[in-house]
Amino acid sequence: MHTTEIEVETGGREVVHDLTDACHRFLTGLNGGAGAPDGLLHVWVPHATAGLAIIETGAGSDDDLLAALRELLPADGRWRHRHGSPGHGRDHVLPALVPPYASIPVVSGELALGTWQSVCLVDTNVDNRVRKVRFSFLAG
Template sequence: MSIINKLIEIETEPKINIYNITPQIQNFITSTSIKNGQVLVFSQHTTTALSINENEVRLLEDIKVFLQKLAPESDSYLHNDLHLRDVPEDEPINAHSHLMAMMLTTSEIIPIVDGKLALGTWQSVLFFELDGPRQRTVFVQISGE
């Protein structure tokens, strides 16, 4: 069994944004000799997340609104009391982003069959930026034969 790793770099836009990273993952799989196995996709940040869902514009907007209702940026959070914490000068006020990320997940495992992601018809791998703009990294690990 082979194991191959790659990083996907994403330059994100301000606030909450959702990116379809399915093509980058499939291109990585295609660049390897692995035909059957699985791929682990892992977000390396505490204010980002991953999900498998439909990549439809109006649904993505609904998801953003839903997340903002769960953890409104305007609410009061202890994490935002920067004067009470030892933080860098550029530390953002982002407790709401951490809370949104907790409602999602940081990783997904997807089967690889015949060199392709075994996703359903309407499924895509979505990367959630919850505190942009930032430079983000998604770790991808393929294992199989």
């Protein structure tokens, strides 16, 4: 298995950050630069307040996802988990709805994503400005 970890600066705002290019760079760099064969790319976010989604970006879907999460998980005083910024408890519930992992088939060195699909980090935690993302490739 090949693995690496990157850092993503999300800043102090809610964000859907496209990781697709970073996935491609990781796969291209495998096997001494010869690229990845067929296999499985696993993407993991080792945080209790972030997740990964495979969605369309750039056409408003990323903003719609954040709006839906604000509606489902409002940043208010209802949460028992109360440290951090107001409503931070919702960020700890996020990974139950947007899991901290995604697995994507790799065929002939390329992600087997649909035409409009992107691999995205979803982060609603305004208290944590830098996230780690781990890529692991298992050849088939």
